[in-house]
Amino acid sequence: MLRIILVTGLLNLSACASVQPWEKGLLAKPSMALVADENEIFLDEHIYFSKEASTGGQGVGGGGCGCN
Amino acid sequence: MAVFLISLLLSHVARPDYLVAPEFTLPTQDTPIQLSTLQGKLVYVDFWASWCRPCKTSFPWMIDMKEKFKDMPFEIVAINLDKNKALADEFIKSQAINFPVAFDPNASVAENYRVEGMPSSYLVDTRGRLRIRYTGFWNRSKDEKEQMIKDLLQQMHPAADTTNLAEE
Numbered sequence: 001m002l003r004i005i006l007v008t009g010l011l012n013l014s015a016c017a018s019v020q021p022w023e024k025g026l027l028a029k030p031s032m033a034l035v036a037d038e039n040e041i042f043l044d045e046h047i048y049f050s051k052e053a054s055t056g057g058q059g060v061g062g063g064g065c066g067c068n
Numbered sequence: 069m070a071v072f073l074i075s076l077l078l079s080h081v082a083r084p085d086y087l088v089a090p091e092f093t094l095p096t097q098d099t100p101i102q103l104s105t106l107q108g109k110l111v112y113v114d115f116w117a118s119w120c121r122p123c124k125t126s127f128p129w130m131i132d133m134k135e136k137f138k139d140m141p142f143e144i145v146a147i148n149l150d151k152n153k154a155l156a157d158e159f160i161k162s163q164a165i166n167f168p169v170a171f172d173p174n175a176s177v178a179e180n181y182r183v184e185g186m187p188s189s190y191l192v193d194t195r196g197r198l199r200i201r202y203t204g205f206w207n208r209s210k211d212e213k214e215q216m217i218k219d220l221l222q223q224m225h226p227a228a229d230t231t232n233l234a235e236e
């Protein structure tokens with residue numbers, strides 16, 4: 001049983017491949033942004049600020065293309 | 069003891085060892101380009117892709133640099149890493165590029181250069197050694213990069229006059 005778990009676990013590890021910088025073209029597409037609609041994020045942030053009296057911490061630096 | 073002291077002194081006096089820039093031969097829109105044929109020149113090797121915004125921002129600067137140092141032993145080779153060449157061609161057409169653009173869709177050269185981000189650029193000296201690596205492109209670091217090109221050109225060709233190139 002332990003052996004099966006170990007083998008399955010090792011097989012799953014092979015799925016974790018690092019993405020090279022030149023392979024991030026798809027991630028850089030506007031449609032891959034966490035929020036594609038600028039108005040939506042603006043309204044969300046406005047509501048969040050009004051309710052929580054704080055702002056920020058919602059995004060990531062860059063679109064994941066490794067450019068910055 | 070004396071030997072130790074002398075060797076210690078020499079190790080400090082000795083110039084740093086630079087890695088040899090990995091050789092490549094890549095197709096361009098014209099004839100294939102080979103890095104070793106550019107020996108004797110300072111070469112700015114730039115890895116870019118059409119989907120990378122900072123890469124595209126760096127093109128006007130590279131065009132400007134090539135123009136500025138056109139009378140010096142200086143060359144720029146921009147290596148495109150797009151899988152779809154048509155996307156690269158579209159961008160190339162929109163720019164007045166004055167240096168060769170090579171294509172490496174399998175990124176084999178990028179792998180040899182251990183590219184860590186886009187864009188990545190390298191300055192290869194006249195003896196084919198990697199002198200400096202830049203990852204990313206920022207407008208604020210343009211002057212510093214230009215100074216580095218100027219310094220390396222001066223170092224390699226002390227007779228060359230780069231002083232008047234500083235103005236503009």
